[in-house]
Amino acid sequence: MTPKRSTPAGPRVAVIGAGSWGTTFGKILADGGAQVTMWARRAELAHEIDEAKRNSRYLPGINLPRTMAATHELAIALRDVDQVYLSVPSQSLRENLKALRPLLSDNDAKIVSLMKGVERTSGLRMSQVIEQELRCDPDRIAVASGPNLALEIAREQPTAAVISSRSQETAEEVARAARNSYFRTFVNTDVIGTEFGGVLKNLIAVAIGIVDGVGYGENTKASIITRGLVEMTDFAVANGAHPETLQGLAGLGDLIATCQSPLSRNNTAGRLLGQGYSFQDVVKQMQQTAEGLASVAPVLQLARESEVHMPIVEQVKMVLDGKMNPRDIAPHLTTDDDTPQGERTNHGQADGGGALRRALQRAFDQFRNGGRSPGRD
Ligand SMILES: NC(=O)C1=CN([C@@H]2O[C@H](COP(=O)(O)OP(=O)(O)OC[C@H]3O[C@@H](n4cnc5c(N)ncnc54)[C@H](O)[C@@H]3O)[C@@H](O)[C@H]2O)C=CC1
Numbered sequence: 254m255t256p257k258r259s260t261p262a263g264p265r266v267a268v269i270g271a272g273s274w275g276t277t278f279g280k281i282l283a284d285g286g287a288q289v290t291m292w293a294r295r296a297e298l299a300h301e302i303d304e305a306k307r308n309s310r311y312l313p314g315i316n317l318p319r320t321m322a323a324t325h326e327l328a329i330a331l332r333d334v335d336q337v338y339l340s341v342p343s344q345s346l347r348e349n350l351k352a353l354r355p356l357l358s359d360n361d362a363k364i365v366s367l368m369k370g371v372e373r374t375s376g377l378r379m380s381q382v383i384e385q386e387l388r389c390d391p392d393r394i395a396v397a398s399g400p401n402l403a404l405e406i407a408r409e410q411p412t413a414a415v416i417s418s419r420s421q422e423t424a425e426e427v428a429r430a431a432r433n434s435y436f437r438t439f440v441n442t443d444v445i446g447t448e449f450g451g452v453l454k455n456l457i458a459v460a461i462g463i464v465d466g467v468g469y470g471e472n473t474k475a476s477i478i479t480r481g482l483v484e485m486t487d488f489a490v491a492n493g494a495h496p497e498t499l500q501g502l503a504g505l506g507d508l509i510a511t512c513q514s515p516l517s518r519n520n521t522a523g524r525l526l527g528q529g530y531s532f533q534d535v536v537k538q539m540q541q542t543a544e545g546l547a548s549v550a551p552v553l554q555l556a557r558e559s560e561v562h563m564p565i566v567e568q569v570k571m572v573l574d575g576k577m578n579p580r581d582i583a584p585h586l587t588t589d590d591d592t593p594q595g596e597r598t599n600h601g602q603a604d605g606g607g608a609l610r611r612a613l614q615r616a617f618d619q620f621r622n623g624g625r626s627p628g629r630d
């Protein structure tokens with residue numbers, strides 16, 4: 254099948270994975286002027302996107318750009334590309350990269366991860382799996398993250414995201430391609446913080462879903478979000494991230510969006526658990542990828558290795574394993590140690606809490622100044 258499009262002038266890009274996020278990101282790129290070819294696993298889906306400019310299963314009611322093409326043949330999607338965007342479930346990334354590698358061997362395209370998971374078997378972040386499997390220079394790899402619920406963006410609601418790469422040049426090149434009138438991209442070089450922000454907020458969103466399902470209210474949710482951000486920051490910093498990244502779009506921003514929205518699959522999975530469904534029932538009911546469910550165990554393993562305490566994530570795991578009644582999750586926001594704990598961090602071993610305090614102080618100062626920056630850090 255030869256993909257059909259009228260040809261815009263921007264970079265040639267392939268998007269691998271035509272689920273809700275891959276297709277939405279393809280639309281972002283095409284609306285920004287890139288020449289986009291989507292790759293879908295199923296020929297019928299590729300055909301629907303290519304011919305009807307629709308993806309009725311994942312983005313009902315959305316018209317895709319006329320310039321967007323699609324194929325189910327990898328070799329066609331990857332021909333002469335400048336950038337490749339990857340958006341398959343994290344647990345399937347490695348097998349997909351094995352198929353991509355021979356087709357990219359004489360191409361130095363930038364490789365961009367849109368995914369928010371860690372590999373269950375290795376605990377590796379997606380950019381690390383890409384580096385291993387494609388054996389490519391990490392300066393060619395970028396990741397995109399932020400408060401990015403696909404359907405809202407597909408409806409062209411104004412949204413920001415961050416593009417991160419070890420190479421500032423790569424981050425900027427990708428950010429230039431992935432922006433348009435409704436999607437704004439910032440850049441940073443903290444790949445670890447940017448990726449872990451996306452992974453960890455999923456786990457906190459599952460916790461929020463659980464207490465929502467139980468019927469608890471806003472105090473419980475605000476407590477979990479706030480303490481969840483401390484857990485996220487401690488974990489990410491202990492694993493090499495800059496604490497500021499966790500206060501940005503890929504951390505706090507995404508945490509707010511995912512914890513608040515019924516569109517979030519992680520939040521939805523948690524809600525079903527809170528309503529009493531078993532893990533197996535929840536997996537059966539989910540029509541789309543909820544990355545948090547597969548990330549809990551490897552994240553807790555990494556937390557143990559880096560001696561970070563994550564009581565909320567531990568309790569999510571206990572609920573998933575059927576070892577904790579969802580109703581019992583809320584009072585256990587901290588350790589059960591009788592000694593009252595300082596609020597700053599769980600163990601105080603990372604600087605994350607200091608950054609959190611500074612960020613909250615800045616927000617408070619701004620609020621007092623009627624939204625104007627007080628001009629100090
Ligand atoms: N949907 C969203 O709002 C956002 C999702 N993400 C991330 O994007 C990634 C992809 O998620 P979605 O597109 O939302 O998931 P989805 O469930 O909507 O789509 C997944 C796509 O991957 C395909 N797929 C499943 N198994 C596969 C395999 N073994 N090989 C190749 N393709 C396979 C499915 O057919 C489907 O087209 C996840 O890591 C998610 O965390 C990130 C930001 C926003």
Ligand SMILES: O=C(CO)COP(=O)(O)O
Pocket residue numbers: 369399400401402403455458507510511516517518519520542543544
């Ligand atoms: O990452 C997301 C929003 O930024 C999407 O969250 P869910 O995967 O929970 O739907």
